[in-house]
Amino acid sequence: MRKKSRFITLEGIDGAGKSTHIKKISDWITNQGEEVVCTREPGGTPFGEKLREMVLHEKMDIMSETLLMFAARNEHIKTVIEPALNQGKWVLSDRFTDASFAYQGGGRGVNWDILTTLATWVEARTPDLTLLFDIDPTIAQQRVAQSTAQPDKFEQEQRYFFDRVRNAYLERARNNPDRIVVINSAANLTDLKTTVINILNERLA
Numbered sequence: 197m198r199k200k201s202r203f204i205t206l207e208g209i210d211g212a213g214k215s216t217h218i219k220k221i222s223d224w225i226t227n228q229g230e231e232v233v234c235t236r237e238p239g240g241t242p243f244g245e246k247l248r249e250m251v252l253h254e255k256m257d258i259m260s261e262t263l264l265m266f267a268a269r270n271e272h273i274k275t276v277i278e279p280a281l282n283q284g285k286w287v288l289s290d291r292f293t294d295a296s297f298a299y300q301g302g303g304r305g306v307n308w309d310i311l312t313t314l315a316t317w318v319e320a321r322t323p324d325l326t327l328l329f330d331i332d333p334t335i336a337q338q339r340v341a342q343s344t345a346q347p348d349k350f351e352q353e354q355r356y357f358f359d360r361v362r363n364a365y366l367e368r369a370r371n372n373p374d375r376i377v378v379i380n381s382a383a384n385l386t387d388l389k390t391t392v393i394n395i396l397n398e399r400l401a
């Protein structure tokens with residue numbers, strides 16, 4: 197019998213801990229005997245990575261930014277996510293549609309109805325589970341500041357921008373309580389790893 201594929205997404209503001217946890221989650225899936233494709237947004241395809249460069253580093257109108265995000269997402273879904281799921285693989289994506297509601301919606305003020313319409317256009321399959329790494333932007337910024345990488349356009353935004361992004365993420369979670377699990381990402385790493393594995397065991401094993 198064909199195993200059921202699953203689509204899992206990780207969300208949260210920059211510095212929340214998504215990249216830190218993705219390997220463990222991918223290992224957990226492999227240990228279930230499943231094949232997993234790890235991917236990310238914006239990006240995930242050669243075309244999407246070019247758009248990522250533009251979106252993260254060039255100034256543009258917010259609707260242009262929004263449409264580019266969804267263009268990249270459409271390509272990502274059609275060429276990576278859907279084919280993998282159709283082959284029975286699991287897909288683990290570092291950010292997905294919730295991020296557009298958080299960043300373009302909450303952060304930049306794009307109307308949620310527009311985002312919902314765009315999401316309905318491109319999103320063939322809603323994630324089965326979304327882990328929202330929730331954290332105070334001040335703590336997240338301190339964590340990011342300790343890494344040496346050059347900050348991108350979003351990472352240079354001020355605290356109030358990330359407050360809006362965080363609140364929009366939490367609103368998405370309130371509106372989608374069965375899908376989105378909110379994780380307190382201010383906790384220490386050892387506890388967090390246990391929390392994440394417990395959620396996976398409860399929801400997906």
Ligand SMILES: Nc1ncnc2c1ncn2[C@@H]1O[C@H](COP(=O)(O)OP(=O)(O)O)[C@@H](O)[C@H]1O
Pocket residue numbers: 208209210211212213214215216217339340342343381382383384385388
């Ligand atoms: N629970 C934690 N406690 C302390 N530092 C953490 C924790 N989780 C992540 N970090 C650190 O914070 C920084 C940002 O984490 P990262 O996983 O890159 O965030 P994201 O991918 O969500 O932007 C990294 O340097 C990481 O090592």
Ligand SMILES: [Mg+2]
Pocket residue numbers: 214215216290
């Ligand atoms: Mg990351």
